[in-house]
Amino acid sequence: MSKKPWIRRYVFSTDHKIVGLQFLWAGLLFLLVGGLLAMVMRWQWAHPGEPVPWVGNLLFAESNGAVTPASYTGLFTSHGLMMVFFAVTPILIGAFGNYVIPLLIGARDMAFPRLNMLSFWLTLVAQCLALASILMPEAPSSGWTMYAPLTSRLDSVPGHGQELMMLAIFLVGVAGIMGAVNYITTVLTHRAKGMTMMRMPLSVWGLFLTAILNALFIPVLAVAALLLLLDRVYGTHFFEPAVGDPILYQHLFWLFGHPEVYILILPVWGMISDLFSYFSRKPAYWYRGSVYSMMAICALSGLVYGHHLYQTGLGPMLGTAFEALTLAISGPAVILFVNWLCTLWRGSIRYEVPMLFAIGTLIVFAGGGLTGLYLGPITADIYMHDTLWVVGHFHLIMSAATLMGSFAAIYYWYPKMFGRMMNERAGQVHFVGTLVFAILTFGGMLVAGYEGQGRRLFDPFQYEFIVHLKSINRQTSYAAFGMGLFQIIFAVNFIGSLVWGKRASANPWDVPSLEWTVSSPPPSENFAEEPVVHNGPHELGNPAVQKALGKDWLGQDEAMP
Amino acid sequence: MSFSLPTDASAEGWRIDHILHVTHWAVVMLAIVTLVWLGISLVRDRKHRQAVFTHGTSRREKAVPLALAAFVFFCVDGYLLLRSHSDLNASILRANDMLKKDGTIRVQIGARQWAWDIRYPGADDRFDTADDFYTVSELVVPIGRPVVFELGSGDVIHGFYLPNFRIKQDAIPGRVLRGWFQPKKLGSYDIACAQHCGVHHYQMGGTVRVVSDAEYRAWSAAMSLDGARLHAEDARAQVEEAGYQLVVEGNWPEAAPSRAWAWPWGRSVQIKESERTP
Numbered sequence: 001m002s003k004k005p006w007i008r009r010y011v012f013s014t015d016h017k018i019v020g021l022q023f024l025w026a027g028l029l030f031l032l033v034g035g036l037l038a039m040v041m042r043w044q045w046a047h048p049g050e051p052v053p054w055v056g057n058l059l060f061a062e063s064n065g066a067v068t069p070a071s072y073t074g075l076f077t078s079h080g081l082m083m084v085f086f087a088v089t090p091i092l093i094g095a096f097g098n099y100v101i102p103l104l105i106g107a108r109d110m111a112f113p114r115l116n117m118l119s120f121w122l123t124l125v126a127q128c129l130a131l132a133s134i135l136m137p138e139a140p141s142s143g144w145t146m147y148a149p150l151t152s153r154l155d156s157v158p159g160h161g162q163e164l165m166m167l168a169i170f171l172v173g174v175a176g177i178m179g180a181v182n183y184i185t186t187v188l189t190h191r192a193k194g195m196t197m198m199r200m201p202l203s204v205w206g207l208f209l210t211a212i213l214n215a216l217f218i219p220v221l222a223v224a225a226l227l228l229l230l231d232r233v234y235g236t237h238f239f240e241p242a243v244g245d246p247i248l249y250q251h252l253f254w255l256f257g258h259p260e261v262y263i264l265i266l267p268v269w270g271m272i273s274d275l276f277s278y279f280s281r282k283p284a285y286w287y288r289g290s291v292y293s294m295m296a297i298c299a300l301s302g303l304v305y306g307h308h309l310y311q312t313g314l315g316p317m318l319g320t321a322f323e324a325l326t327l328a329i330s331g332p333a334v335i336l337f338v339n340w341l342c343t344l345w346r347g348s349i350r351y352e353v354p355m356l357f358a359i360g361t362l363i364v365f366a367g368g369g370l371t372g373l374y375l376g377p378i379t380a381d382i383y384m385h386d387t388l389w390v391v392g393h394f395h396l397i398m399s400a401a402t403l404m405g406s407f408a409a410i411y412y413w414y415p416k417m418f419g420r421m422m423n424e425r426a427g428q429v430h431f432v433g434t435l436v437f438a439i440l441t442f443g444g445m446l447v448a449g450y451e452g453q454g455r456r457l458f459d460p461f462q463y464e465f466i467v468h469l470k471s472i473n474r475q476t477s478y479a480a481f482g483m484g485l486f487q488i489i490f491a492v493n494f495i496g497s498l499v500w501g502k503r504a505s506a507n508p509w510d511v512p513s514l515e516w517t518v519s520s521p522p523p524s525e526n527f528a529e530e531p532v533v534h535n536g537p538h539e540l541g542n543p544a545v546q547k548a549l550g551k552d553w554l555g556q557d558e559a560m561p
Numbered sequence: 562m563s564f565s566l567p568t569d570a571s572a573e574g575w576r577i578d579h580i581l582h583v584t585h586w587a588v589v590m591l592a593i594v595t596l597v598w599l600g601i602s603l604v605r606d607r608k609h610r611q612a613v614f615t616h617g618t619s620r621r622e623k624a625v626p627l628a629l630a631a632f633v634f635f636c637v638d639g640y641l642l643l644r645s646h647s648d649l650n651a652s653i654l655r656a657n658d659m660l661k662k663d664g665t666i667r668v669q670i671g672a673r674q675w676a677w678d679i680r681y682p683g684a685d686d687r688f689d690t691a692d693d694f695y696t697v698s699e700l701v702v703p704i705g706r707p708v709v710f711e712l713g714s715g716d717v718i719h720g721f722y723l724p725n726f727r728i729k730q731d732a733i734p735g736r737v738l739r740g741w742f743q744p745k746k747l748g749s750y751d752i753a754c755a756q757h758c759g760v761h762h763y764q765m766g767g768t769v770r771v772v773s774d775a776e777y778r779a780w781s782a783a784m785s786l787d788g789a790r791l792h793a794e795d796a797r798a799q800v801e802e803a804g805y806q807l808v809v810e811g812n813w814p815e816a817a818p819s820r821a822w823a824w825p826w827g828r829s830v831q832i833k834e835s836e837r838t839p
Binding site for chain 1: 563564565566567576577580581584587588591592595598599601602603605610611612613614615616617618622623625626627629630631633634637638641642644645646648649653654674716717718720722724725727728729730731733734735736738749750751753754755756757758759760761762763764766
């Protein structure tokens, strides 16, 4: 292993840990890009038509630094696509999927290391294409949903930026399928001796189920993007009215798009399920119930997408079926959620930074779930559809919950990844700022949406019924800027701790799962010999163990005394 | 910030408001339960305390999440589903029944980048006749009478959005979709576009003017005469300009008449067989 040249070990590496870290860095970088785009966009709603401070003259020179209608459409399109495909997906699935799955199941590497490496480099190519597309004179401006025929024709959404972006999405889809195949195979075939499926940490379950959804539904997205590209570039008529059907695109897009929400949130659910157990020193409450709930949600996820099409003239029978299935998701979701609360109940809670972020995730996820109740029924959705209520709702889940979950995971696994602890006080400040400003930002969107404000409007205050919402929009924008500023603390802490962080022991959190049995950071090939697993991942607070071993936890590889 | 819905100017708007308000109650209740539960867990049990060891797998322990899930599923979801289903059947999907009623106003709305072309049938209450008349982005309707609209689009997908009437319906090229509302308050209200439709999406506004019955009659009679005059001048030119025909078929709530209406703005004008230029 050590004979490999430097470039094969650290750059074109097939080691799942290196690939995971590469995904993490790439994802965080694009999180910055997506976040900055959001800041500029929010400026326009706080101060419509006024020059953007600092960067205005650089970005919008012809308009004296103010956002123009055309650049505004570019901003919200690029923000959405950057965040969903090129930031959150690489961080949650690429980084954590790669880094932790083999370690948590006691494997030396992924099942297909080379495919894994290819998946990252393809993602990087896609990211570069996406970045190039927003730097084109005409950035993609179709909205992240890229509805036909707006996008499939050249007149409404001009420029090659759109095509580059579609190509980038296609490529990132291919990379996602590679990753998914790899994760599924690894989990099914590379588990250590004694690591039964029902002994896997819930993080692995979340990532495993996400991989299954990815394998099933990303191909649908890739096909939709390809057909759209064909319509646009080669003049085919898949989505042209009178010959094809523009609504066909929406069926394809949302058949992927709705599961995508679960693709992003399932890893978070799994991780915070584990964290609640570890940091309240108590087993996860009804482990199997959580696993079956996540499975049920996976099964339902592909059957509910029709609620995105309520206003397209969906047949009433079909609409009602989708409505019933959509509402049915709250069943398993409540079980999972109550299991978290019951895990915390009468635990011995350690307020470490990962735990703070896990609790924050639970709060914003509750907000996201509850605000979704307004969108499920067809009649309520008539009013709520395409308003900022929808935007606030999905940001609570796809932004606030996934990001706070990612932060929880980063603070938690950072010692394992880099061998150093992150600064705790900075982490606490980062947590409070992020939670408060996330709630203010997305709560402000909910308020404006409830009062009827539509989305994707360059200047919403053209409308009589929105004009009184100027102040709430401005406050929301300032909350968003606040949330952005608090991320600087994270960036400094993340990079600074690489150098100045306290050295981490092998198991700084006293946690039973397998990754903490090896040194921090783990050696290449992870385990000197294959671990043998005796217990589930949550043997904490067992009085018998305490009596025999004098500690409140039992490692997965330790035999019950 | 007031957290309230826009003025309800529609006779049937209360249905939407009602389901939103019921959802408020459910959400506030669930949020309070969650926060109190979470708060007690976090505050009461500190580090020094020994955690209670349980895997939560006994029958009684499993009953807690199951019971709460069942409560949310049957009580909250169940109510929302049945309520919305009955509202749809009792009112919202009843556009075709409204057409059979006397005094119903019929309009055809064609969305395009970035305006709403609205066609009235004129004095004879029939489309495709000489007294049809058009407005752009201004929908004038009398108070207290059902308004049935047939919605289409000439280019991309738009969203016909009347916040004060609790109406939102996508306008989709190649389809005609029907909907209805009944104004109950005089005044001017916004038409907005809900679906991103290009650079000037934000400017695709319009006005609904709810007027008295007498005022509506006077206005439509004047417009109808005007329409007939314009028609005589323009009809032939329009027909010649449009080279092909497009059969527009609706699919909701039931098929709209297949030779429904002509786009007044060009690209795909539908023409009666007898009117086609050779």
